[in-house]
Amino acid sequence: MCPSIEETPTNGAANGHTNGKADEFTPIEARPNPVPHHKSSPYQPVGDFLSNISRFKIIESTLREGEQFANAYFDLEAKIKIAKALDEFGVDYIELTSPAASEQSRLDCEAICKLGLKAKILTHVRCNMEDAKIAVQTGVDGLDVVIGTSSFLREHSHGKDMTYIKNAALEVIQYVKSQGKEIRFSSEDSFRSDLVDLLSLYSAVDKVGVNRVGIADTVGCASPRQVYDLVRTLRGVVSCDIETHFHNDSGCAIANAYCALEAGATHIDTSVLGIGERNGITPLGGLMARMIVADRDYVMGKYNIKKLKEVEELVAEMVEVNIPFNNYITGFCAFTHKAGIHAKAILNNPSTYEIISPADFGMSRYVHFASRLTGWNAIKSRADQLGYNMTDAQYKEVTAQIKLMADVKKITLDDTDAIISAYHHNIVNGEKKPLLEGLSAEDQAKIDAAEQKLGTVKEKRQLDAEAAADAPPAKKR
Amino acid sequence: MCPSIEETPTNGAANGHTNGKADEFTPIEARPNPVPHHKSSPYQPVGDFLSNISRFKIIESTLREGEQFANAYFDLEAKIKIAKALDEFGVDYIELTSPAASEQSRLDCEAICKLGLKAKILTHVRCNMEDAKIAVQTGVDGLDVVIGTSSFLREHSHGKDMTYIKNAALEVIQYVKSQGKEIRFSSEDSFRSDLVDLLSLYSAVDKVGVNRVGIADTVGCASPRQVYDLVRTLRGVVSCDIETHFHNDSGCAIANAYCALEAGATHIDTSVLGIGERNGITPLGGLMARMIVADRDYVMGKYNIKKLKEVEELVAEMVEVNIPFNNYITGFCAFTHKAGIHAKAILNNPSTYEIISPADFGMSRYVHFASRLTGWNAIKSRADQLGYNMTDAQYKEVTAQIKLMADVKKITLDDTDAIISAYHHNIVNGEKKPLLEGLSAEDQAKIDAAEQKLGTVKEKRQLDAEAAADAPPAKKR
Numbered sequence: 001m002c003p004s005i006e007e008t009p010t011n012g013a014a015n016g017h018t019n020g021k022a023d024e025f026t027p028i029e030a031r032p033n034p035v036p037h038h039k040s041s042p043y044q045p046v047g048d049f050l051s052n053i054s055r056f057k058i059i060e061s062t063l064r065e066g067e068q069f070a071n072a073y074f075d076l077e078a079k080i081k082i083a084k085a086l087d088e089f090g091v092d093y094i095e096l097t098s099p100a101a102s103e104q105s106r107l108d109c110e111a112i113c114k115l116g117l118k119a120k121i122l123t124h125v126r127c128n129m130e131d132a133k134i135a136v137q138t139g140v141d142g143l144d145v146v147i148g149t150s151s152f153l154r155e156h157s158h159g160k161d162m163t164y165i166k167n168a169a170l171e172v173i174q175y176v177k178s179q180g181k182e183i184r185f186s187s188e189d190s191f192r193s194d195l196v197d198l199l200s201l202y203s204a205v206d207k208v209g210v211n212r213v214g215i216a217d218t219v220g221c222a223s224p225r226q227v228y229d230l231v232r233t234l235r236g237v238v239s240c241d242i243e244t245h246f247h248n249d250s251g252c253a254i255a256n257a258y259c260a261l262e263a264g265a266t267h268i269d270t271s272v273l274g275i276g277e278r279n280g281i282t283p284l285g286g287l288m289a290r291m292i293v294a295d296r297d298y299v300m301g302k303y304n305i306k307k308l309k310e311v312e313e314l315v316a317e318m319v320e321v322n323i324p325f326n327n328y329i330t331g332f333c334a335f336t337h338k339a340g341i342h343a344k345a346i347l348n349n350p351s352t353y354e355i356i357s358p359a360d361f362g363m364s365r366y367v368h369f370a371s372r373l374t375g376w377n378a379i380k381s382r383a384d385q386l387g388y389n390m391t392d393a394q395y396k397e398v399t400a401q402i403k404l405m406a407d408v409k410k411i412t413l414d415d416t417d418a419i420i421s422a423y424h425h426n427i428v429n430g431e432k433k434p435l436l437e438g439l440s441a442e443d444q445a446k447i448d449a450a451e452q453k454l455g456t457v458k459e460k461r462q463l464d465a466e467a468a469a470d471a472p473p474a475k476k477r
Numbered sequence: 478m479c480p481s482i483e484e485t486p487t488n489g490a491a492n493g494h495t496n497g498k499a500d501e502f503t504p505i506e507a508r509p510n511p512v513p514h515h516k517s518s519p520y521q522p523v524g525d526f527l528s529n530i531s532r533f534k535i536i537e538s539t540l541r542e543g544e545q546f547a548n549a550y551f552d553l554e555a556k557i558k559i560a561k562a563l564d565e566f567g568v569d570y571i572e573l574t575s576p577a578a579s580e581q582s583r584l585d586c587e588a589i590c591k592l593g594l595k596a597k598i599l600t601h602v603r604c605n606m607e608d609a610k611i612a613v614q615t616g617v618d619g620l621d622v623v624i625g626t627s628s629f630l631r632e633h634s635h636g637k638d639m640t641y642i643k644n645a646a647l648e649v650i651q652y653v654k655s656q657g658k659e660i661r662f663s664s665e666d667s668f669r670s671d672l673v674d675l676l677s678l679y680s681a682v683d684k685v686g687v688n689r690v691g692i693a694d695t696v697g698c699a700s701p702r703q704v705y706d707l708v709r710t711l712r713g714v715v716s717c718d719i720e721t722h723f724h725n726d727s728g729c730a731i732a733n734a735y736c737a738l739e740a741g742a743t744h745i746d747t748s749v750l751g752i753g754e755r756n757g758i759t760p761l762g763g764l765m766a767r768m769i770v771a772d773r774d775y776v777m778g779k780y781n782i783k784k785l786k787e788v789e790e791l792v793a794e795m796v797e798v799n800i801p802f803n804n805y806i807t808g809f810c811a812f813t814h815k816a817g818i819h820a821k822a823i824l825n826n827p828s829t830y831e832i833i834s835p836a837d838f839g840m841s842r843y844v845h846f847a848s849r850l851t852g853w854n855a856i857k858s859r860a861d862q863l864g865y866n867m868t869d870a871q872y873k874e875v876t877a878q879i880k881l882m883a884d885v886k887k888i889t890l891d892d893t894d895a896i897i898s899a900y901h902h903n904i905v906n907g908e909k910k911p912l913l914e915g916l917s918a919e920d921q922a923k924i925d926a927a928e929q930k931l932g933t934v935k936e937k938r939q940l941d942a943e944a945a946a947d948a949p950p951a952k953k954r
Contacts, residue, residue, distance in 0.1 A: 070810040070845055071802075073887040102849040103927060104884030148822075150829075189829075221770050221832040224701035224732045225739065249832055250770045251763040251805055255701045255732030262702065277830070279803040279811045286728040293698050293727045324801030325548075326756040328728055333547040334756045345629075352629045352666075353754070355698040355726055368547055372579040407581030410550045454580045 050235060050264040054295045057267045058303075059144075059243060060091035060284065062315060063112075064124045065269065065276035067097045071319040072275065076108050078318050080115065082272075085311045087117040090303040091284075095122045095269070099138050100131040106138060113139035120182070127165070127185070132172045142182030144214065144243075145172055149187035149197060162197050166204055173210050184243055186214025191222040191230065199237050206238035212267060213238055217256060220249025220278070224259040227252075235264035243267035246282050248274060253282040254290050272315040273323070285312060289328040293355050306362040329361050338368040347381050372406035374399065379420065386417060388424045398423040401435055404454065408446045527712060527741040531772045534744045535780075536621075536720060537568035537761065539792060540589075541601045542746065542753035544574050548796040549752065553585050555795050557592065559749075562788045564594040567780045568761075572599045572746070576615050577608040583615060590616035597659070604642070604662070609649045619659030621691065621720075622649055626674060627666035639674050643681055650687050661720055663691025668699040668707065676714050683715035689744060690715055694733060697726025697755070701736040704729075712741035720744035723759050725751060730759040731767050749792040750800065762789060766805040770832050783839040806838050815845040824858050849883035851876065856897065863894060865901045875900040878912055885923045 063079055066072055074082065083094055094117065099106035113121050120141040125131035127147040135143050147165055160168075169185050176183040185205045187193055202213045215231060222230075227244075234242060244260040244267070246253040257268045274283030285308050292299040299305065309330045316323050325331055335358040337346045345352035346367055358365050367378055376392075376399035383390060383398075390398070402419055405411055415436060422435045439447070540556055543549055551559065560571055571594065576583035590598050597618040602608035604624040612620050624642055637645075646662050653660040662682045664670055679690045692708060699707075704721075711719060721737040721744070723730040734745045751760030762785050769776045776782065786807045793800050802808055812835040814823045822829035823844055835842050844855055853869075853876035860867060860875075867875070879896050882888055892913060899912045916924070 068815045068850060070813040070815060070843075073848070097850070102880045102884045103930065105849065219830055219832040223735055223739075223767075223771070225705065225736060228702065248803070249805070249811070250767040251731030251760075252735070252767065254728030258700055258729070259702060262700075274803055277815060278813060279805065279808050283728075290700075290727040290729065294700070321802040322799055324803065325798040326725070326751055326801065328726075328756065331756050334726070336547040336755060338545045338547060338754060345625075349629065349632075352627075353696055355696040366547075371550070372582065373545060373574070403579045407579045450580060 048262065050232065050262070052261045052264060052266050053258075053291070054298050055266075056261050056291070057092040058284070058287070059093040059095055059122065059267050059269045060086050060119070060271065061095040061124075061245075061269050061281070062086065062271040062275065062284075064095040064097050065245075065281055066271040066315070066319075068277045069271075069275035069280065069319060071321060074318065076104075076111055079108050079112060082315060082318070083112050083115060083117060083119075085307070085314055086272075087115075087119045088304060089284075089307045089311055091119050091270075093122050093142075093267075094119045095124055095144060096140070098123055098125045098131060099134050100125060106134065109135075109138040109140065113141075122182075122184075127168050127172055129172060129175060132176055136176060136179045136181055140181065142184070142211070143176050144184045144186065145169070145176075146186045146188050146214070146216070148189055148218075149194075149201065150189035150192040151194070162201065166201055169201065169205050170208055173205055173208050177209060182211045184212035184214050185210050186216055186243065186245070188216050189218040190215045191217050191226060192219070195230075195233075199234070202234060202238050206240050210240055212241040212243045214243040214245060215260070215265070216245040217247055217253075218245075220247030220253070222246065222256055223250075223252060224255045227256045228259040228263045231260045231263035231265050241266040243269065245269040247277070248279055248281060248283075253280075254286045257282045257287060258290050258294070272311055273321070273327070275315065275319060275321075283328065284308070285330060286328040288361075289356060292360065296360070300360065305360060308361055309363070329356065329358075329363065334358075335363060336366040336368055338371060338373055347377060371411075372403050374402060374406070374416075379416075382416065383420050383424070386420060388420060390424060390427065394423075394427060404450055405436060405447060408450060409443055525739065527709065527739070529738045529741060529743050530735075530768070531775045532743075533738050533768070534569040535761070535764070536570040536572055536599065536744050536746045537563050537596070537748065538572040538601075538722075538746050538758070539563065539748040539752065539761075541572040541574050542722075542758055543748040543792070543796075545754045546748075546752035546757065546796060548798060551795065553581075553588055556585050556589060559792060559795070560589050560592060560594060560596075562784070562791055563749075564592075564596045565781060566761075566784045566788055568596050568747075570599050570619075570744075571596045572601055572621060573617070575600055575602045575608060576611050577602060583611065586612075586615040586617065590618075599659075599661075604645050604649055606649060606652060609653055613653060613656045613658055617658065619661070619688070620653050621661045621663065622646070622653075623663045623665055623691070623693070625666055625695075626664035626671075626678065627669040628671070629666060629669060639678065643678055646678065646682050647685055650682055650685050654686060659688045661689035661691050662687045663693055663720065663722070665693050666695040667692045668694050668703060669696070672707075672710075676711070679711060679715050683717050687717055689718040689720045691720040691722060692737070692742070693722040694724055694730075695722075697724030697730070699723065699733055700727075700729060701732045704733040705736040705740045708737045708740035708742050718743040720746065722746040724754070725756055725758060725760075730757075731763045734759045734764055735767050735771070749788055750798070750804070752792065752796060752798075760805065761785070762807060763805040765838075766833060769837065773837070777837065782837060785838055786840070806833065806835075806840065811835075812840060813843040813845055815848060815850055824854060848888075849880050851879060851883070851893075856893075859893065860897050860901070863897060865897060867901060867904065871900075871904060881927055882913060882924060885927060886920055 062082055063074065067074055086094055096109050096112060097105045099109045109123055122142045122144050123135045123138065123140045124144045124146065125135045127145045132143060149165060173183050173185060187198060190198060205213060215234065231242060242265040244257060244265045246256040268282060268287060270282050270284040270287050271280060272284050274280035274286065288299060288303065288305055288308060312323055312330055323330060325333060328334065337353060350365065376396045379399045379402060380395040383395065398420055401423065402416055419435045422433050425431065426433055539559055540551065544551060563571055573586050573589060574582045576586045586600055599619045599621050600612050600615065600617045601621045601623065602612045604622045609620060626642060650660050650662060664675060667675060682690060692711065708719060719742040721734060721742045723733040745759060745764060747759050747761040747764050748757060749761050751757035751763065765776060765782055765785060789800055789807055800807060802810060805811065814830060827842065853873045856876045856879060857872040860872065875897055878900065879893055896912045899910050902908065903910055
């Protein structure tokens with residue numbers, strides 16, 4: 001066992017996310033990137049006066065949308081823990097379940113308002129005076145009011161027409177403002193609502209001084225260019241801020257948030273791990289992954305992103321889910337490199353195959369050596385770590401041996417290290433010690449056969465290739 | 478326990494993805510959607526001659542990109558199982574690891590070519606004659622050749638200049654075509670390559686008759702509008718097909734694939750669950766979720782999407798990962814609805830809060846009743862299922878009782894059913910039986926306190942509201 005593995009903080013491996021594969025990974029020490037990640041693309045979009053990529057705000061809705069996740073049950077103690085963790089992370093707003101949902105929801109709302117957090121506290125209520133009055137009395141900084149405007153929701157949910165909706169909105173907005181609170185008015189299912197209806201409504205609420213209007217892809221149907229078009233159109237109609245809320249049913253929640261910001265949206269709704277109705281919304285961690293690529297300085301300067309893993313682990317434990325193996329940034333494989341061609345370049349310069357620097361999030365990078373896809377540069381680096389010094393030809397030969405064994409059986413990092421060590425021993429001492437001890441007779445036979453075959457095959461392939469070079473061309477496209 | 482739960486196929490609950498929460502969900506029978514899902518949005522993009530949304534092809538790379546996933550070790554038997562499952566699903570191409578990677582990789586490639594699958598078999602090789610010759614001899618239908626073109630990769634990986642790359646590409650393409658095989662030429666890290674270099678290279682390979690050129694976001698940095706712009710520009714330069722490959726480091730792999738198709742790309746690379754280097758690429762299931770929203774007829778007509786869950790479970794088991802809780806379509810909560818306002822509308826018409834019909838994928842929908850966020854419509858529907866018939870006022874009252882208990886403790890579906898049953902019993906028999914048996918003295922005390930407080934609070938809130946209505950307005954925005 002390589003001692004450096006135990007000394008170095010691991011990327012999820014120690015936290016049960018790797019299914020016992022920790023021994024096959026090894027961290028490569030963080031190296032300074034000669035080119036900052038965020039300046040690495042010649043195709044950064046041309047500066048655009050509409051874009052809020054470099055000045056967005058987060059409305060964190062784990063305690064509202066997240067409470068609608070199938071597994072979520074947050075008692076007050078849990079809510080306070082989450083609210084404090086989000087506040088330390090640095091989110092701009094924390095959105096809470098409507099105090100009209102239940103008496104305990106109301107009490108929780110009051111209690112969180114009294115914590116004295118830096119983040120502003122919002123609650124999310126239906127667009128009616130009764131809910132608005134209950135909300136105002138909890139001590140929140142603002143109200144996010146919502147009403148369904150699509151024909152689907154007008155017909156099958158609340159059954160109200162657009163005139164009713166507009167009048168209800170104006171009454172609620174004027175009341176909330178009169179109470180000195182911030183107010184957002186949002187449609188639900190905005191991408192299946194009539195555009196003229198939407199714009200009329202938003203224009204009307206903008207005129208009475210709403211702080212934000214909201215666009216919500218409630219069913220997760222919107223695509224990035226649709227989002228860009230709708231937000232950009234809306235940006236020309238209202239002067240207030242624009243908040244956006246994207247469900248992830250069709251896999252575009254992060255991309256849609258990004259395109260919304262490009263089109264002039266100002267606020268993005270997130271939840272930790274994306275938890276919410278169905279498969280959820282834009283995840284906080286995923287948004288950070290997207291935005292740090294776009295503007296690292298803004299993200300690093302504003303959010304305490306080293307806290308991300310802790311916040312995710314807190315919420316994952318409370319809602320009894322595993323952090324997905326492929327989670328953004330904190331998933332166990334997010335910074336693991338395997339193919340030989342990747343490993344070589346990563347060793348030369350991490351920016352070659354990494355757009356996000358793991359160190360920014362307090363994470364480490366791994367290069368996976370023990371596989372048939374490994375390359376001799378990766379093995380050379382590993383040998384260096386182990387203190388062996390050989391020629392390039394020798395590194396190439398031991399790599400070929402490792403690949404051959406990885407073809408026959410699944411090998412671990414320990415196996416790789418043992419092979420390198422035995423190979424080095426044989427060179428120094430002129431011996432022919434077996435490269436891997438304790439192989440079963442069956443595996444050894446397979447390896448011998450593979451070695452012999454490889455020799456024969458290489459010869460045959462060379463002959464075939466020479467023959468093919470003389471052959472007439474086959475059919476053309 | 479409601480017997481219908483056991484009789485109905487469950488959405489992951491029976492497969493260990495729900496962390497033992499199966500008893501809190503209940504399936505709602507599939508209802509015909511009055512409006513087909515794919516025609517439900519008034520904002521479908523206007524028909525666009527560039528777009529290939531309705532004629533895309535899938536290059537499934539679980540056996541190439543997926544083999545680069547940290548946990549993947551596929552022996553031949555595993556590869557054959559995966560290839561057959563993908564073929565039954567109906568993918569257009571199956572891409573395999575380079576036969577130059579190792580001798581076993583070469584043998585596996587030959588064996589899969591001999592299976593006689595409907596899908597075309599490709600292998601993915603470096604852009605050099607040696608690899609191309611080995612690949613051609615395996616019996617594959619085509620070669621996907623790749624070379625890094627970004628300054629990062631030119632400097633830190635292979636060290637070649639653009640002239641060398643172009644000459645190597647032309648030689649390999651002409652050789653592969655002469656052997657009667659399909660050929661794709663792709664850059665690596667296309668979004669950090671120089672645009673003029675890229676277009677010159679692609680124009681040159683197009684002229685010698687390459688079948689496809691490939692755009693690859695190797696590091697996962699590209700955003701949807703960048704993808705649209707680059708693919709659309711390329712579409713004007715080459716006449717061959719355009720394949721695209723998107724990593725998911727910054728959460729845009731599905732969205733980028735969609736925008737690429739909108740801009741005229743023809744082929745999308747996927748892997749099952751997105752497995753690949755780091756956190757992977759566009760997932761097959763996620764792409765299906767996106768595309769069925771865009772063109773249900775095409776997806777349903779071409780792919781055997783009811784096989785999705787089976788294919789995902791096969792691969793997840795082989796690479797020893799759990800299917801993420803929030804996985805597209807097959808995650809345990811993908812079709813679970815919780816908030817009262819959602820549940821009501823879903824019961825009226827599933828299209829209100831569902832853009833994808835679970836039945837298309839052989840899945841079921843769940844409405845979550847046992848929570849403080851429940852609504853009386855959901856409880857009424859549940860009572861109907863249980864065979865109880867009450868007045869709306871009675872449903873509202875029992876719902877209030879359920880919400881009150883859910884405020885005090887986490888309740889299960891069994892608890893909800895017991896409360897409805899006891900409430901109905903009390904009405905019919907004029908009794909005052911406790912609504913939930915077996916409560917601890919502590920919980921009962923909390924419920925009594927909550928009930929009393931609720932009465933008092935309602936009174937006080939009414940008084941406050943009356944007082945507030947008479948008060949002068951607070952500060953304005």
